[in-house]
Amino acid sequence: MQINTIVKFKKIIMLALSICLFFMSVPAYAALQLELTQGVAGAIPLAIVPFTKQSAALPTDVSKVIRDDLANSGRFNVLPAAELRQFPHNLLAINYNYWRKLNVNDVLIGTVKKITSNRYAISFALIDVYRNQTNDDNKNQVLVARKFEVDAAGMRHLAHHISDVVFEQLTGQRGVFNTRIAYIVVQRYLNKPVKYSLEVADADGYNPRPILVSPQPIMSPAWSPDGKSMAYVSFEHKHAQIYIADLATGKRTLVANYPGINGAPAWSPDGNKLAIVLSKSGNPNIYLKNLQTGKLRQLTHGLAINTEPSWSPDGSSIIFTSNRGGGPQIYRFNLADDQVTRLTFAGNYNARASYAPDGKSIVMLHRQGGLFNIAIQDLASGVIKTLTTDGLDESPSMAPNGDLILYASQYGGRGVLGVVSTDGRVKIRLPAREGNVQEPAWSPYLS
Amino acid sequence: MKTLQQYRYPLLLAVIVHVIFLTLVFIGLSTTTSQTAALARHMPKVKIVQAVAVDQTKVDAEIKRLRHQREHKRQLQLAHKRARRRELAKLTQQRQVEKLRLQKLKREQQKVLQQRRQAAKKLAQLKQQRLLMQKRQAAAKKRRQKLLAEQQLIKQASAEERQMQKQQHRQLQTVISHYKNLILAAIRQQWLLPLHVKQGAYATLMIKLAPGGTVLSVKIIHSSGDSALDRSARTAVFKASPLPVPKNTQVFQQFRQLQLKVKPEQNKVA
Numbered sequence: 225m226q227i228n229t230i231v232k233f234k235k236i237i238m239l240a241l242s243i244c245l246f247f248m249s250v251p252a253y254a255a256l257q258l259e260l261t262q263g264v265a266g267a268i269p270l271a272i273v274p275f276t277k278q279s280a281a282l283p284t285d286v287s288k289v290i291r292d293d294l295a296n297s298g299r300f301n302v303l304p305a306a307e308l309r310q311f312p313h314n315l316l317a318i319n320y321n322y323w324r325k326l327n328v329n330d331v332l333i334g335t336v337k338k339i340t341s342n343r344y345a346i347s348f349a350l351i352d353v354y355r356n357q358t359n360d361d362n363k364n365q366v367l368v369a370r371k372f373e374v375d376a377a378g379m380r381h382l383a384h385h386i387s388d389v390v391f392e393q394l395t396g397q398r399g400v401f402n403t404r405i406a407y408i409v410v411q412r413y414l415n416k417p418v419k420y421s422l423e424v425a426d427a428d429g430y431n432p433r434p435i436l437v438s439p440q441p442i443m444s445p446a447w448s449p450d451g452k453s454m455a456y457v458s459f460e461h462k463h464a465q466i467y468i469a470d471l472a473t474g475k476r477t478l479v480a481n482y483p484g485i486n487g488a489p490a491w492s493p494d495g496n497k498l499a500i501v502l503s504k505s506g507n508p509n510i511y512l513k514n515l516q517t518g519k520l521r522q523l524t525h526g527l528a529i530n531t532e533p534s535w536s537p538d539g540s541s542i543i544f545t546s547n548r549g550g551g552p553q554i555y556r557f558n559l560a561d562d563q564v565t566r567l568t569f570a571g572n573y574n575a576r577a578s579y580a581p582d583g584k585s586i587v588m589l590h591r592q593g594g595l596f597n598i599a600i601q602d603l604a605s606g607v608i609k610t611l612t613t614d615g616l617d618e619s620p621s622m623a624p625n626g627d628l629i630l631y632a633s634q635y636g637g638r639g640v641l642g643v644v645s646t647d648g649r650v651k652i653r654l655p656a657r658e659g660n661v662q663e664p665a666w667s668p669y670l671s
Numbered sequence: 672m673k674t675l676q677q678y679r680y681p682l683l684l685a686v687i688v689h690v691i692f693l694t695l696v697f698i699g700l701s702t703t704t705s706q707t708a709a710l711a712r713h714m715p716k717v718k719i720v721q722a723v724a725v726d727q728t729k730v731d732a733e734i735k736r737l738r739h740q741r742e743h744k745r746q747l748q749l750a751h752k753r754a755r756r757r758e759l760a761k762l763t764q765q766r767q768v769e770k771l772r773l774q775k776l777k778r779e780q781q782k783v784l785q786q787r788r789q790a791a792k793k794l795a796q797l798k799q800q801r802l803l804m805q806k807r808q809a810a811a812k813k814r815r816q817k818l819l820a821e822q823q824l825i826k827q828a829s830a831e832e833r834q835m836q837k838q839q840h841r842q843l844q845t846v847i848s849h850y851k852n853l854i855l856a857a858i859r860q861q862w863l864l865p866l867h868v869k870q871g872a873y874a875t876l877m878i879k880l881a882p883g884g885t886v887l888s889v890k891i892i893h894s895s896g897d898s899a900l901d902r903s904a905r906t907a908v909f910k911a912s913p914l915p916v917p918k919n920t921q922v923f924q925q926f927r928q929l930q931l932k933v934k935p936e937q938n939k940v941a
Contacts, residue, residue, distance in 0.1 A: 255877060255928035256847070260855055261936040263862030263907065299866070329863075329906050352902065354909035396865060396899030582867070627866070647866075 267301035276313040283376040289383035298645025411659035429654035455489035499533035862907035873934035884913035
């Protein structure tokens with residue numbers, strides 16, 4: 225018994241010693257320190273597996289909508305569906321090595337199931353291909369997974385919602401897929417009066433519906449900051465007037481009906497004021513209309529043209545286009561001290577400027593070599609970057625996340641809408657409408 | 672030699688004492704013999720007889736005188752005898768005394784000798800002891816020197832080793848920084864910078880590598896607070912796998928764990 229314990233003790237000591245020796249013989253290496261400050265600018269490679277359909281005919285191809293949303297967002301490099309050879313619809317079916325070979329960072333899978341005649345169950349999961357090198361922990365790879373139930377009419381909306389969720393998950397920023405756009409459609413037909421329509425559509429150009437139809441010109445639609453109202457200029461009474469329409473009720477209010485020009489309305493960020501252009505004193509000048517009191521304050525003076533006002537995101541200043549220096553250039557009017565500063569110096573034609581949501585840059589119409597293109601100017605450095613090259617682009621309007629710019633362009637002899645990413649990498653045309661599409665305006669976030 | 676020097680005076684003293692003693696003995700002996708010789712020379716002179724004309728009275732007188740003379744002679748002889756006896760007795764006494772003294776001296780001498788022998792013995796012992804001590808000391812000294820030499824050798828060796836290690840370390844650092852740059856370049860090519868990153872935001876990742884550079888795991892040990900930034904970095908590391916690492920297994924040990932700080936610098940897009 226005693227001998228046994230001694231032997232045991234000896235064994236323990238030997239073990240302890242050998243452990244000590246082991247640790248002494250294997251030096252402990254501290255982790256090597258590295259620092260990386262540069263990467264590459266580029267779109268995130270993403271695969272979207274067509275959602276499994278358990279019924280033949282569906283009102284909306286959900287995964288196709290998501291694919292278009294994300295592909296057109298400027299932030300994703302979505303693998304073409306034709307290149308896919310594997311179509312997993314659940315986590316267990318995912319072969320991570322396959323997706324890694326395709327060099328995608330993430331995979332979106334999902335299903336659409338018809339429950340009743342007009343009810344559909346839709347689920348999706350976003351999978352991080354690189355979260356773990358080992359494939360044994362599937363749950364860990366899922367970035368986000370959700371389930372929904374919608375009717376046929378809500379499917380497109382839900383698809384945009386999924387796009388937003390994926391976008392936010394992967395970029396850390398809000399997506400704009402469930403926002404809307406407003407624009408003017410001008411339709412001219414032989415032997416028919418010209419038809420002007422103010423329309424609102426989904427951000428991808430689908431689901432257009434008219435807000436106002438008129439035989440007289442409609443111009444300058446402007447979204448209220450809460451997205452519930454829209455100001456616009458209508459010539460329905462043969463001269464320019466500014467109205468505000470409640471989008472839910474269709475009720476509208478006349479807010480500016482001064483002699484001469486009543487134009488270019490722009491909402492203050494708090495929604496209480498409207499910057500407008502009036503020519504009641506002779507030449508166009510910028511005025512502030514208080515929507516609650518109705519009071520009018522003139523901001524710009526002089527004999528030059530001052531037009532196209534746009535608010536800074538903090539509401540402290542207004543930028544506008546003026547030819548006071550000869551050609552049209554962008555100036556900033558500081559509301560605190562009425563000081564005017566010139567912002568643009570590159571080229572002899574800069575107009576229709578608006579702030580990016582972060583207030584650090586402005587997007588504008590920029591003429592270069594006789595071509596009118598959309599450009600973005602960094603306010604700190606003054607550096608201008610031209611984003612489009614069509615030469616006949618105009619009316620830029622930035623998406624609320626600052627990633628995309630909606631603008632009016634010409635294609636096939638017609639006015640169409642285009643979207644360009646602020647880095648200039650992605651450029652798309654929205655679905656064509658009959659007639660000429662003009663003066664687009666991107667809505668704020670609507671929820 | 673040392674002992675001889677140390678005992679020179681006692682030795683000299685002993686020699687002198689002996690010489691004096693022997694001289695004394697010799698003188699004593701020589702005086703006794705000369706006296707006896709003188710006595711022997713007197714004797715024949717007394718026996719000489721002169722033959723002359725004699726008258727009775729004269730003869731009687733002569734006889735009387737002769738008798739007288741004889742008597743006197745006898746008396747004298749007796750006196751001589753007595754004197755001689757006394758002398759003899761005295762001499763024997765002297766001799767006795769001398770003998771005793773000699774014996775005493777002898778004893779003393781022996782004593783001295785013995786003492787000396789003992790001293791010598793002691794000395795020898797001491798000598799031996801000292802020798803032993805010296806031997807020991809010498810041995811100790813030798814040992815110490817040997818140890819010192821060994822230590823010196825070790826020192827020298829370790830210095831050389833250190834020098835070598837330093838050099839190796841320098842070489843290692845060069846290799847390491849080379850591969851560090853390769854790794855950073857590999858990840859940089861894969862790192863899709865998220866737009867709109869907050870100024871100064873950074874994430875720190877702990878990367879574990881297998882030999883050959885395969886990324887085993889990436890752990891976010893400091894989140895930037897921006898999940899898109901965190902994930903972009905992690906994905907970049909995985910996509911850059913296998914990372915370029917040294918083939919040498921020893922050097923690779925340095926690359927088993929990498930701590931990567933990703934901090935997007937504005938306007939530094941490659």
